[in-house]
Amino acid sequence: MTENTAAQTKKSSPVLVLLAWIVVCIxxxxxxxxxxxxxxxxxxxxxxxxSGTPTTTPQK
Amino acid sequence: MALLSFLDRERSVAPPGFSxxxxxPAALAIHLAIGQAYAFSVFKIPLTQLIGINKSVAGDWxxxxxxxxxxxxxxxxxxxxxxxxxxxxxAGPRKAMFASAVCxxxxxxxxxxxVHFHQLWIIYxxxxxxxxxxxxxxxxxxxxxxxxxxxxRPGLAxxxxxxxxxxxAMIGSPLAVKLMAYFxxxxxxGVGRTFLVMGVLYFIFMMxxxxxxRVPREGWKPEGWTAPAxxxxxITTHNVEVNAAFRTPQFWLLWIVLCMNxxxxxxxxxxxxxxxxxxFKGTVKPVAAAGFVGLLSLFNMGGxxxxxxxSDFIGRKATYxxxxxxxxxxxxxxPQTGGNHxxxxxxxxxxxxxxxxxxxxxxxxxxxxxxxxxGTYNVSAIHGRLLTAWSTAxxxxxxLVNRIREAQLSQGVDKASAYQTVLHIMxxxxxxxxxxxxxxxxxxxxxxxxxxxxxxxxxLHPVPAK
Numbered sequence: 001m002t003e004n005t006a007a008q009t010k011k012s013s014p015v016l017v018l019l020a021w022i023v024v025c026i027x028x029x030x031x032x033x034x035x036x037x038x039x040x041x042x043x044x045x046x047x048x049x050x051s052g053t054p055t056t057t058p059q060k
Numbered sequence: 061m062a063l064l065s066f067l068d069r070e071r072s073v074a075p076p077g078f079s080x081x082x083x084x085p086a087a088l089a090i091h092l093a094i095g096q097a098y099a100f101s102v103f104k105i106p107l108t109q110l111i112g113i114n115k116s117v118a119g120d121w122x123x124x125x126x127x128x129x130x131x132x133x134x135x136x137x138x139x140x141x142x143x144x145x146x147x148x149x150x151a152g153p154r155k156a157m158f159a160s161a162v163c164x165x166x167x168x169x170x171x172x173x174x175v176h177f178h179q180l181w182i183i184y185x186x187x188x189x190x191x192x193x194x195x196x197x198x199x200x201x202x203x204x205x206x207x208x209x210x211x212x213r214p215g216l217a218x219x220x221x222x223x224x225x226x227x228x229a230m231i232g233s234p235l236a237v238k239l240m241a242y243f244x245x246x247x248x249x250g251v252g253r254t255f256l257v258m259g260v261l262y263f264i265f266m267m268x269x270x271x272x273x274r275v276p277r278e279g280w281k282p283e284g285w286t287a288p289a290x291x292x293x294x295i296t297t298h299n300v301e302v303n304a305a306f307r308t309p310q311f312w313l314l315w316i317v318l319c320m321n322x323x324x325x326x327x328x329x330x331x332x333x334x335x336x337x338x339x340f341k342g343t344v345k346p347v348a349a350a351g352f353v354g355l356l357s358l359f360n361m362g363g364x365x366x367x368x369x370x371s372d373f374i375g376r377k378a379t380y381x382x383x384x385x386x387x388x389x390x391x392x393x394x395p396q397t398g399g400n401h402x403x404x405x406x407x408x409x410x411x412x413x414x415x416x417x418x419x420x421x422x423x424x425x426x427x428x429x430x431x432x433x434x435g436t437y438n439v440s441a442i443h444g445r446l447l448t449a450w451s452t453a454x455x456x457x458x459x460l461v462n463r464i465r466e467a468q469l470s471q472g473v474d475k476a477s478a479y480q481t482v483l484h485i486m487x488x489x490x491x492x493x494x495x496x497x498x499x500x501x502x503x504x505x506x507x508x509x510x511x512x513x514x515x516x517x518x519x520l521h522p523v524p525a526k
Contacts, residue, residue, distance in 0.1 A: 012079035020085040023268055024224075028092060031230030035358055041351030042344075042409070 069152025074274035080209040082272055087202030087221035089269030090157050093262045094164055094198040095228015100130045102236045106249040110178055113249055121180055129188050136192025138451030141200045145444025146302055153205040153273050160198035161266035167191020168259030175252040199225065203427045204440040208276050212285050215428040219368025222424040226361035294377055298508040299435030305442045310433050310503050313496045317380055318426050319449035320493030324387065325419025326457030327486040328412055332356055338475040339398035340405055359413040360420040367421025368428065376429035377500060383418045384494035390415055391487035395480035433503055460485065
């Protein structure tokens with residue numbers, strides 16, 4: 001038996017599938033966004049360049 | 061009860077035409093919710109200021125006492141996954157997800173009482189024990205269902221779900237912080253009401269998973285896909301019952317594989333913030349270190365999906381081969397990037413991100429490895445028992461890291477050099493995992509069940525061992 005053995009079988013609506021993904025992706029995206037914002041501090045708050053050479057950028 | 065019969069496995073069989081792509085969101089709803097556990101540390105300080113409000117005073121709980129809530133929850137996660145795995149196989153994912161949602165939310169609600177009466181044991185019981193049971197049930201509940209829906213890409217499917225567990229903390233942490241800020245008053249830190257709201261929100265979110273999940277009907281397979289007759293010796297077409305699997309060397313080798321991979325990963329997670337500050341003294345400040353921890357979380361999560369998906373193409377054994385071979389080299393080399401040697405923050409960050417991606421990948425690839433070894437019949441139950449390796453690593457990892465480091469510091473070794481010993485030991489642990497992975501061979505015939513391709517556990521009877 002395969003996903004579409006009979007032509008008359010009612011397939012799940014693609015809109016329904018999309019909605020299901022949106023339900024879980026919205027909170028996940030919010031969480032990732034917050035974490036990414038936090039992660040950016042590593043690059044903005046480091047007093048030297050990432051290769052270790054001191055820069056003239058003042059500390060926040 | 062008639063109402064609860066909706067949860068029965070028979071009632072959750074997918075009708076013809078049901079899209080399998082509705083199942084990963086159902087699994088994600090559960091894992092994104094229970095992944096909140098990894099964000100429990102945001103409650104640590106507020107819980108130690110329930111009386112003092114702005115600072116800890118006499119009578120307030122200590123941080124070391126509060127830390128036990130999370131440890132207990134993870135311990136119970138492993139135990140409940142091991143205990144209820146077999147029940148889950150018969151009851152079906154919907155009932156297990158529902159039980160998980162009830163326990164996880166009840167854990168929050170009971171903890172509200174603990175905050176209200178200022179009784180820590182009630183929070184141990186609530187979030188630690190009851191919530192921990194919800195964690196264990198929720199973690200394993202969608203695994204076998206996903207594997208059955210995606211026989212062509214089991215790594216991708218389970219990777220998606222387990223990625224959700226990694227991402228759960230990213231939602232749980234800011235959510236808790238915002239709620240506590242909202243409910244905070246001059247007389248309350250806002251933890252109790254935050255627990256209450258989170259319990260309700262997570263229950264609703266998990267119910268989405270409960271209502272959406274379906275199991276494939278008997279004999280279902282993806283459109284246009286035919287099961288390979290014999291693609292590889294390392295992918296069985298047979299099935300092994302959970303108790304039989306427990307007696308195989310393969311189970312214990314994979315137990316070591318998971319335990320070593322997790323222990324090594326915890327070696328970095330446990331020390332991430334102080335490590336980067338100590339290795340690059342004066343260069344990386346606490347705020348940047350917090351950003352580093354956030355970056356590691358992203359790689360931990362992304363690695364779950366990436367590596368589990370890659371394993372569908374290169375095989376599970378090869379995937380763990382990379383984790384252990386590359387991981388051991390990188391752990392060994394990592395101290396050399398510090399301020400006393402190469403002094404290269406970028407290299408340090410790159411290496412730790414790769415290591416954390418492989419830590420996450422280890423979690424996400426193991427269900428597909430189990431399926432390859434033992435078949436789909438009892439894969440959730442076997443996975444549940446294997447998660448005791450996680451519980452063990454959860455104790456072993458921090459213990460090793462902290463004890464070794466403390467011993468080094470007490471001998472007068474400087475902070476940066478003390479990390480070297482710890483990281484080299486982690487490299488050694490990965491070599492143990494490397495050997496265990498190399499020793500994994502196909503399961504012997506005597507452990508297999510009679511029928512090689514069953515649809516439901518009830519349809520099989522084990523063949524007596526020779």
